[in-house]
Amino acid sequence: MVDWRLYEPLINFARKRSMWIVSFCTGCGGIEMPPLATARYDFERFGIMPNPAARMADLFLITGYVTPKTLKRIIITYEMQPDPKYVLAHGSCPLNGGIYWDGYNAIKHLDKYIPVDVAIAGCMPRPEAVMDGIKKMMELIETGKADGWKRYKENYEYYKKNQDELFGEGWREKTARRWIPWLMDKRKEIGGGEE
Numbered sequence: 557m558v559d560w561r562l563y564e565p566l567i568n569f570a571r572k573r574s575m576w577i578v579s580f581c582t583g584c585g586g587i588e589m590p591p592l593a594t595a596r597y598d599f600e601r602f603g604i605m606p607n608p609a610a611r612m613a614d615l616f617l618i619t620g621y622v623t624p625k626t627l628k629r630i631i632i633t634y635e636m637q638p639d640p641k642y643v644l645a646h647g648s649c650p651l652n653g654g655i656y657w658d659g660y661n662a663i664k665h666l667d668k669y670i671p672v673d674v675a676i677a678g679c680m681p682r683p684e685a686v687m688d689g690i691k692k693m694m695e696l697i698e699t700g701k702a703d704g705w706k707r708y709k710e711n712y713e714y715y716k717k718n719q720d721e722l723f724g725e726g727w728r729e730k731t732a733r734r735w736i737p738w739l740m741d742k743r744k745e746i747g748g749g750e751e
């Protein structure tokens with residue numbers, strides 16, 4: 557019987573050098589992604605790549621302010637990602653509302669709804685600061701301290717209570733039901749509607 561814990565340092569090294577980012581940006585910080593990805597900072601040299609499929613991505617960058625409408629998508633996307641998964645929050649908005657701290661429609665504490673592993677200060681954080689946050693994330697992954705995905709499972713009641721207080725109980729099912737007619741139409745469009 558193989559004890560996989562022996563391989564944990566090697567696995568964590570591989571994880572830190574192959575982070576795939578969910579292609580999902582919120583707020584102003586999304587505009588810092590092109591310089592990060594292109595020649596100037598070139599995050600691909602660290603094995604980091606954007607990925608449109610949440611089920612194949614392990615890093616979720618919350619790049620700015622979050623509204624309740626966006627938060628629903630963030631939670632659903634986060635839950636779709638496989639474990640282990642990591643969240644990096646850009647700037648003050650996701651942490652305390654930032655300049656929208658008194659806005660009626662801004663989420664003030666993202667970490668009440670999903671765990672945040674690394675937070676970057678600033679409004680807006682420059683690409684150097686984001687690279688610094690990414691390097692911090694790599695360090696935490698390598699040492700096994702990026703454990704937000706575990707905290708989400710262990711404290712699921714806490715996160716769910718906060719989510720339900722904001723959206724009302726049964727919000728997932730209601731959101732899913734709204735998509736069903738659209739999905740049925742798409743099915744017909746691609747010729748899958750006839751039984």
Ligand code: SF4
Pocket residue numbers: 583584585619620621646647648649650654655678679680681
């Ligand atoms: S922290 Fe500043 S740059 Fe980032 S989303 Fe908020 S207002 Fe925009």
